[in-house]
Amino acid sequence: MRQMVAQFGANRPGLAVALLLGVGMVVGVGGGLAMTAGLRAQVSNQQAQMESTRRDAQREINALAARLGELQAEANRLNALGVRLTRIGQLQDGEFNFDKPVGVGGAGPVQDMPKAELDAGLSKLKRQFAASGEQLSVLESLLFNRQLDMNSVPSREPIANSYITSGFGGRADPFNGGRANHKGIDFEADVGDPVLAVADGVVSYSGVRSGYGNVVEVDHGNGYVTRYAHNSRLTRTVGQLVRAGQEIAKAGSTGRSTGAHVHFEVWENGRVVDPRNFLAQESPLKLKG
Numbered sequence: 001m002r003q004m005v006a007q008f009g010a011n012r013p014g015l016a017v018a019l020l021l022g023v024g025m026v027v028g029v030g031g032g033l034a035m036t037a038g039l040r041a042q043v044s045n046q047q048a049q050m051e052s053t054r055r056d057a058q059r060e061i062n063a064l065a066a067r068l069g070e071l072q073a074e075a076n077r078l079n080a081l082g083v084r085l086t087r088i089g090q091l092q093d094g095e096f097n098f099d100k101p102v103g104v105g106g107a108g109p110v111q112d113m114p115k116a117e118l119d120a121g122l123s124k125l126k127r128q129f130a131a132s133g134e135q136l137s138v139l140e141s142l143l144f145n146r147q148l149d150m151n152s153v154p155s156r157e158p159i160a161n162s163y164i165t166s167g168f169g170g171r172a173d174p175f176n177g178g179r180a181n182h183k184g185i186d187f188e189a190d191v192g193d194p195v196l197a198v199a200d201g202v203v204s205y206s207g208v209r210s211g212y213g214n215v216v217e218v219d220h221g222n223g224y225v226t227r228y229a230h231n232s233r234l235t236r237t238v239g240q241l242v243r244a245g246q247e248i249a250k251a252g253s254t255g256r257s258t259g260a261h262v263h264f265e266v267w268e269n270g271r272v273v274d275p276r277n278f279l280a281q282e283s284p285l286k287l288k289g
Contacts, residue, residue, distance in 0.1 A: 060115070067122050074129040081136045151244050152220045154278045156198040158228055158264045159251065162187040165261060168274040174258050183272045184227065184265035189251035191260045195228050197242040198264075198278075206234050212263065213255025216248045223270075229263035230255050 166186040173180035189195075201220035209215045212229035216236055219225050232252025242248055253260045266275045 064118075064122075067126075071122070071125060071129065074126070074133065078129065078133055078136065081133070085136065151200045152222055152224065154198040154220065154224060154226050154266045154275065156196070156244055157187065157279060158196055158198055158226075159187045159189050159193055159262050160196065162189060162262075164188075168276065184229075184263050185275050187262040187264060189260050189262050191232050191250075191252050193251040193260075193262075194247040195231060195249040195251055195262055197244055197246050197248050198226055199224070199244050201226075201242060203236045203238050203240045203242060203248070206236055206238050209255075211256040213257065214249065214252065218242060218248065223268055225267040227263075227265040227267070229265070230257045230261060232260075 164185050165188050166182060168182060168185050170179055171182045195216070197218055199218070199220045201218040201224075203216060204219040204225065205215065205217035207215065209229070212227070214229075214231040214234050216228045216231065216234055217225055218228075228249055230251075230253055231249035232254060233250040234248075235250065236242060236248045251260055251262050257263075264275055266273050266278060
């Protein structure tokens, strides 16, 4: 066989060389195709691993986003609660701004935070939010109860944008001269101005009293009763529930009066007292326990 190949090569050397080159090319192409297929398989495997890693990372991000959403919702709840407490406590505008970011700072260097540390920080923050929410809820309940107490105390003025024209106690009688005891305080008013309840309560009297003209009396509970006199018209009847700031009459000059005004009295446990002792109490935080 070898002799035949050698003889073929000796007789036709050009054809033998071409044949050898062809065989080499076939072997080379076959090897290249095998290598390419291997590289493609390797790339495909790497892509699959990268896709799996991406999916795992996205699941972690989604989990963190869910926890972030919970914390944001809790922060919004606490902010809303803080706004309510500010309103109940009648704090000044701007004293607490819940939309203003808190200033922070610090020097470097900054390092990557491990996921375990981030998870622990989020869990701690959630616990802090929960504890703060419970404390603020208790505070809201206390302030609300004090607000209810305040609403039953004569702590407002019976007419808006007015001023006192005559005080409580001894004064010169405007009709006969001489000394007289004034049981309330008088507020300047025009006929028809709305007379306002100074606290929550129930109308206990609505009618005419000697010297007082048209009168409304409101029982606020806890021993407090307020009287509003010299009205031109009464707009509430006995038994009606009234809230602080609601209209109960129209100002006038009925009864023993020299002109339109609102005569206002406060009775505490059956004894008339100076209304000025109550008018300054505008906040439940100022109410002494």
